[in-house]
Amino acid sequence: MTRARTLLTFVGAAVVLAAVLTGSAGAAEEADAANPAPPVVPALQQWTGGTGALELRPSTRVVAEDDALRPVAERLAADLAEITGWPTTATTGAARRGDIALDLDPTAVVGPGTALADREGYRLDTTGAAARVTARTTTAAYWGTRSVLQMLTRETPGTATLTRGLAVDWPNTEIRGFMLDVGRRWFGHEFLRDYVRYLSWFKLNTFQIHLNDNEISPPGGDWSQAYSAFRLASDDPRFAGLAATDGAFTRADWDRLEDVAADNFVTLVPEIDAPAHARSLIAFDPSLGLNGGNSDHLDLSKPATTAFMKEIYDEFAPWFRGPALHVGADEYPREYEPQYRAYVNDIAAHVRGLGKEVRAWGSLSVMAGGADGYDRDMTMHSWNNGWYGPKAAVADGYPVVNTNDAQLYIVPFADYYHGHGLDGRWLFDNWEPHVFPGGQSLTPGEPLLRGAMSAVWNDLVHADYDAADVHGLVEPTFGLLAQKMWRGTEGGTSYADFMADVTALGVGPGMETLTTTLPGAGDRRLDLTATALPPLIAGESATVTATVVNRSEHTLTGLKAAFDTEAEGLRVTPAGSRPKSLRAGESATLSWTVETDAATPTGAAKGRITVNGKLRGLTVAKNTGFDVRTIEAAPDGLRHLAFDATASASSVELDLDRLAPSRANDGDLGTRWASGYSDDEWLRLDLAAPSQVDSVRLFWESACATSYRVEVSTDAVTWTTAATVDTSSCGDETVALDSPDPVRHIRIHGTKRATTWGYSLHELWPFGTPTA
Numbered sequence: 001m002t003r004a005r006t007l008l009t010f011v012g013a014a015v016v017l018a019a020v021l022t023g024s025a026g027a028a029e030e031a032d033a034a035n036p037a038p039p040v041v042p043a044l045q046q047w048t049g050g051t052g053a054l055e056l057r058p059s060t061r062v063v064a065e066d067d068a069l070r071p072v073a074e075r076l077a078a079d080l081a082e083i084t085g086w087p088t089t090a091t092t093g094a095a096r097r098g099d100i101a102l103d104l105d106p107t108a109v110v111g112p113g114t115a116l117a118d119r120e121g122y123r124l125d126t127t128g129a130a131a132r133v134t135a136r137t138t139t140a141a142y143w144g145t146r147s148v149l150q151m152l153t154r155e156t157p158g159t160a161t162l163t164r165g166l167a168v169d170w171p172n173t174e175i176r177g178f179m180l181d182v183g184r185r186w187f188g189h190e191f192l193r194d195y196v197r198y199l200s201w202f203k204l205n206t207f208q209i210h211l212n213d214n215e216i217s218p219p220g221g222d223w224s225q226a227y228s229a230f231r232l233a234s235d236d237p238r239f240a241g242l243a244a245t246d247g248a249f250t251r252a253d254w255d256r257l258e259d260v261a262a263d264n265f266v267t268l269v270p271e272i273d274a275p276a277h278a279r280s281l282i283a284f285d286p287s288l289g290l291n292g293g294n295s296d297h298l299d300l301s302k303p304a305t306t307a308f309m310k311e312i313y314d315e316f317a318p319w320f321r322g323p324a325l326h327v328g329a330d331e332y333p334r335e336y337e338p339q340y341r342a343y344v345n346d347i348a349a350h351v352r353g354l355g356k357e358v359r360a361w362g363s364l365s366v367m368a369g370g371a372d373g374y375d376r377d378m379t380m381h382s383w384n385n386g387w388y389g390p391k392a393a394v395a396d397g398y399p400v401v402n403t404n405d406a407q408l409y410i411v412p413f414a415d416y417y418h419g420h421g422l423d424g425r426w427l428f429d430n431w432e433p434h435v436f437p438g439g440q441s442l443t444p445g446e447p448l449l450r451g452a453m454s455a456v457w458n459d460l461v462h463a464d465y466d467a468a469d470v471h472g473l474v475e476p477t478f479g480l481l482a483q484k485m486w487r488g489t490e491g492g493t494s495y496a497d498f499m500a501d502v503t504a505l506g507v508g509p510g511m512e513t514l515t516t517t518l519p520g521a522g523d524r525r526l527d528l529t530a531t532a533l534p535p536l537i538a539g540e541s542a543t544v545t546a547t548v549v550n551r552s553e554h555t556l557t558g559l560k561a562a563f564d565t566e567a568e569g570l571r572v573t574p575a576g577s578r579p580k581s582l583r584a585g586e587s588a589t590l591s592w593t594v595e596t597d598a599a600t601p602t603g604a605a606k607g608r609i610t611v612n613g614k615l616r617g618l619t620v621a622k623n624t625g626f627d628v629r630t631i632e633a634a635p636d637g638l639r640h641l642a643f644d645a646t647a648s649a650s651s652v653e654l655d656l657d658r659l660a661p662s663r664a665n666d667g668d669l670g671t672r673w674a675s676g677y678s679d680d681e682w683l684r685l686d687l688a689a690p691s692q693v694d695s696v697r698l699f700w701e702s703a704c705a706t707s708y709r710v711e712v713s714t715d716a717v718t719w720t721t722a723a724t725v726d727t728s729s730c731g732d733e734t735v736a737l738d739s740p741d742p743v744r745h746i747r748i749h750g751t752k753r754a755t756t757w758g759y760s761l762h763e764l765w766p767f768g769t770p771t772a
Helices: 014-021 025-029 068-085 113-121 138-151 189-201 252-264 279-284 305-321 334-353 364-368 390-395 422-432 467-486 495-503 661-665
Strands: 046-056 061-064 090-091 100-104 122-124 131-135 155-158 159-169 175-181 206-210 210-215 228-230 267-274 324-328 357-361 379-382 400-402 449-454 524-532 540-549 556-565 570-575 588-597 603-615 617-631 647-650 684-702 705-713 722-727 733-735 743-755 760-770
Touching: 061 068, 068 090, 068 100, 100 138, 113 122, 113 138, 122 138, 131 422, 131 588, 138 159, 138 189, 155 617, 175 189, 175 467, 189 206, 189 467, 206 449, 210 267, 228 279, 252 267, 252 305, 267 305, 267 364, 279 588, 305 324, 305 334, 305 760, 324 334, 334 357, 334 364, 364 390, 379 390, 422 467, 422 495, 449 467, 449 760, 467 495, 495 722, 524 617, 540 556, 540 647, 556 570, 556 588, 647 661, 661 684, 684 705, 722 733, 743 760
Parallel strands: 061 090, 061 100, 100 131, 175 206, 175 449, 206 267, 267 324, 324 357, 357 379, 379 400, 400 449
Antiparallel strands: 046 159, 122 131, 122 159, 155 159, 210 228, 524 540, 540 588, 556 603, 570 588, 603 617, 647 684, 684 733, 684 743, 684 760, 705 722, 705 743
C-alpha cells in the first residue's frame, strides 16, 4: 500500500523538524522517488523516506548500546529468529553494518515534547549502515522494535529488508487498552498470555482483566443456582473455597502473567468487582448478600461486608505489580445509595492505602445524580452515558477512560451490543478516543481524557463458544482501535487498504496458541479472493471458487491449496485442474464442490481457503475466509424461497447495517433485522419468481410481535392477508397461509409489539413451489 509522506504540525514544529528530519528543500522536490511510509500499525506519526532498502542477513545482530536495553534486545532477537528462521544474537557494544542498534538518549527528540511523547516516543532510522532505534525510555525503545518487526520484508530464505527512511513516532493517548471478562468465562492461561503479546504487537499498553462476575439472571430467581466465579486462588485458609474450580490464577500463575506483561511493556489492571456482580463472594459467605444471600449484590448495611472486601483487597493487591486496581462499583441498586456512597469512599481510600491508583465504572448519575459527597481521587471508566456520561464525569473533575458500551462492547453472540464484533467501518470513519454517542463527545485533547479501552463481556454464560471464537470477534477491529488510540485518523488511507495492512501483520511473534482469523492473512505477494458461498440447503450442493494471483516478480512454484470448514454435514472435494506454478503476475482459479446430505442441520461456521508455494525458495502462504451457512431441508414437497429473495423493510433500528433487512434471509440465525420503535412496521421479501406459498417460518428475537399479519401480493402494491396471528408464541414459529394463487411478494406486518423495542427477526423463511 502507498501512503503519502506525513508531517504532523505541533508547537515548535520548525525547530523539531530541523532536528529530526533528514534531507532539504531539494530532497522534498524528489519526494516522488522517496520510499513511502512502511505499512506499520499503528501508522507512524512522521516518516521521511529514503531510497532503497537496508538488507539484513543471518549475521545481523541486535545490539543494546545501553545495558538497560539488553532485555529488549534479547526479545527482539528472539522475535527476529522466529520470523526469519535465523538464529539471531543479542549483544552489547557497538553496532556494525547490517545490525539493529538500540540506544537510550535522554535528549532525543522523539515527538512534540509532551510528557507522553517523551515517555513512549522513539526514532527509527534505517538510512545508515545499521538500523537504529533511539528512545528516552526502555518502553519507547520496545515500541520501536515492534515497528522494526512489522517493517520486515522477506524476499529469499537468506535475506530480509527494511525500508530506508527516518521515522519519529509517539502515542497521542496514555491508556490504550482492552478489557476481558474472565469472571463469567475462563479462557486459559495460554490465551491470556498470548493476548498480552497481541496487545503489545499493536502498541496497546493496558490489559484489564475482570476477575469475578456471575450470570445476569438467576434460574427461577434462585441465585444459588446461578453461575458465578472468582478467579484468584489464595493459599490463605481464610479464603479456601472462594476460587472457581473451572479456572483460576494461583499466585504463581499470576506472577507468570505479570512476567509476560513486563516483557511486552503491557500493564495489567486487575478488576475485583463489587458491590454488584458479587455472586461469587456471596456464594462463599451468604451473610454478605442482600435478601438473605439470595442476590448478587452485597449488603452494604453490614460493616462486616466492607471489612470482608478490605480483606480481599489486602490479600490480592500484593499480587498486582501495576499501579492501578479497578474496584468495579457499577449497577448497584439506587435505593441503597447512602450505603453505596460510604462503601465507595471507604474502599477507594483503602485501596489507595495499599499503594494503588483506584479505577471504577462510572455510575454516579444513576446512583446519586452527581458526584457530591463522593471520593474524587479515582479514574472513571465512562461505560454508559446514562449511568455517568463523560461530560458529567469531566465536569466533576474525574479523569476518564472511554469504554462506551454502545461503541466498544462485544458480548459474544448476544443480540445486543455487538454480538458479532464491533463495527469496523463505522469506527474507521468516525471514532477516536474522545468520541462518545448521544452528543457526549469530549473536546479533542481534553486533559482529563486518559484514553480508551474496548471490552468483551461474557454475559451468555451458558452459550457454546470458546476463546478462539472470542478472538475471531475481537481481531477484525483490534488493530484499527490501536491505530485510533495511538495516532488517530490517518488521512489518505481507505478502510480496505488499512485492513489489508492489519491482515498482513497477523497477531505477531511469540504466540503459544493464538493465530490470526482474518481472511486474507498471509504474504502480501499473493492475492487470494473467494466467491461468497450461498446458504447450503440440505440435500443440495454448491461450488466454491477462489482466485489466486502472484503479485511478486518471481515464479511461484509448488502451488498447493486447501479448503477447510467445521460446518456439519458437508463433503468437500476439489473440482477441476490446478496449476503447479504461477509466473509473475499470473492468476489461477481454484474450485471445490461442497455437498450436503438430507440430514444436514441449520448452522453457521467459518470456511477457509489456504494456498501456499515457494518464491525463490521461500515458503509463502495466503488464506481467505468466508461464512458457511447450512440450512435444514424444507418440509416435504416444498422448497425454500428465502435465500434468492430480496429483503426490504419499513425501517431499520438506528439505520444500523448489522440490523438491515437482508439479515433476515441470509441463512444465519446469529444475525437479525430490527425495526424502528413503533407497532406499524413490516419486513418484506420479494421472491425470485412467482410462487405458490404454503407457509412461513419466523425466527423471532425477544423483541417479537404479539400480533401480526402475513400479507402477500403479486405486484407489491395491492396486498392480501394470508394469515392473521393474534397471539404470537414468539421464538421459532411456523404459520400456514391461505394463499391459493401464486404470489411474488410476502410481508410480515406487525400490529402490536411485545416490548418497547421494535420488531426483530433472525430469519424469515417462506416455503412453497415456484410456478415460473
